[in-house]
Amino acid sequence: MEIRKADFLGSWEKTEGMPHTDMPEFAFIGRSNVGKSSLINMLTGKKGLAKTSQMPGKTQMLNLFKLNGQFQFCDLPGYGYAKTSKTQKAKFQRMIAYYLQKRPNLVCLFVLVDLRLPPQEIDMDFINDCGLNQIPIALIGTKADKIGKTAVLNHAQAIVDKLLESWEELPPFFLSSSETKDGKEDILLYIQQILETLSHA
Ligand SMILES: Nc1nc2c(ncn2[C@@H]2O[C@H](COP(=O)(O)OP(=O)(O)OP(=O)(O)O)[C@@H](O)[C@H]2O)c(=O)[nH]1
Numbered sequence: 152m153e154i155r156k157a158d159f160l161g162s163w164e165k166t167e168g169m170p171h172t173d174m175p176e177f178a179f180i181g182r183s184n185v186g187k188s189s190l191i192n193m194l195t196g197k198k199g200l201a202k203t204s205q206m207p208g209k210t211q212m213l214n215l216f217k218l219n220g221q222f223q224f225c226d227l228p229g230y231g232y233a234k235t236s237k238t239q240k241a242k243f244q245r246m247i248a249y250y251l252q253k254r255p256n257l258v259c260l261f262v263l264v265d266l267r268l269p270p271q272e273i274d275m276d277f278i279n280d281c282g283l284n285q286i287p288i289a290l291i292g293t294k295a296d297k298i299g300k301t302a303v304l305n306h307a308q309a310i311v312d313k314l315l316e317s318w319e320e321l322p323p324f325f326l327s328s329s330e331t332k333d334g335k336e337d338i339l340l341y342i343q344q345i346l347e348t349l350s351h352a
């Protein structure tokens with residue numbers, strides 16, 4: 152699949168205020184700075200579509216994008232940035248939790264994990280909570296270009312092993328780089344498959 156058209160629809164602080172639509176929505180979550188906004192730009196082929204920054208904590212609202220007039224992306228604020236104030240952290244947590252519970256057209260949450268790191272407790276806890284709450288997820292390892300291939304595979308395997316302690320069957324797991332566009336085709340194909348399944352339902 153190719154994304155031919157990508158429109159920014161706006162930013163919202165509250166899920167209730169977001170436009171209601173039947174269009175399937177894919178959301179992107181993960182620790183601050185993991186590369187959510189960069190991945191959206193890589194997948195859509197539009198560099199400045201989602202705002203990115205070297206400084207964690209850039210995305211602070213629920214940002215909506217419409218793709219090919221057919222489906223939507225939601226770029227979420229990151230979780231777990233240590234330097235954010237407690238109040239701000241709690242606000243983002245509420246924003247994310249509410250979005251995940253209340254957005255009726257959410258069909259898949261992409262949970263991003265930084266491939267440069269071994270499994271992080273905050274990510275494992277978040278992924279396990281998604282499982283408990285039956286939120287449909289897929290995992291995306293990011294920044295694969297920043298370390299060697301062997302280290303990427305070792306870290307990905309360590310994440311898989313950690314999750315298998317609590318998951319019987321793992322969600323799909325893609326390895327990606329927004330720099331080299333690794334993973335783009337596979338992730339877009341996965342999105343396409345979900346859209347096709349929905350259109351036949
Ligand atoms: N080398 C490399 N850098 C990346 C990649 N993805 C993101 N980055 C860089 O990492 C930094 C953070 O990227 P963002 O896309 O803003 O991260 P985010 O997850 O949206 O962050 P918040 O909005 O703050 O939660 C930026 O400097 C990006 O250029 C990648 O795949 N490879």
Ligand SMILES: [Mg+2]
Binds near residue numbers: 203226227
């Ligand atoms: Mg962002």
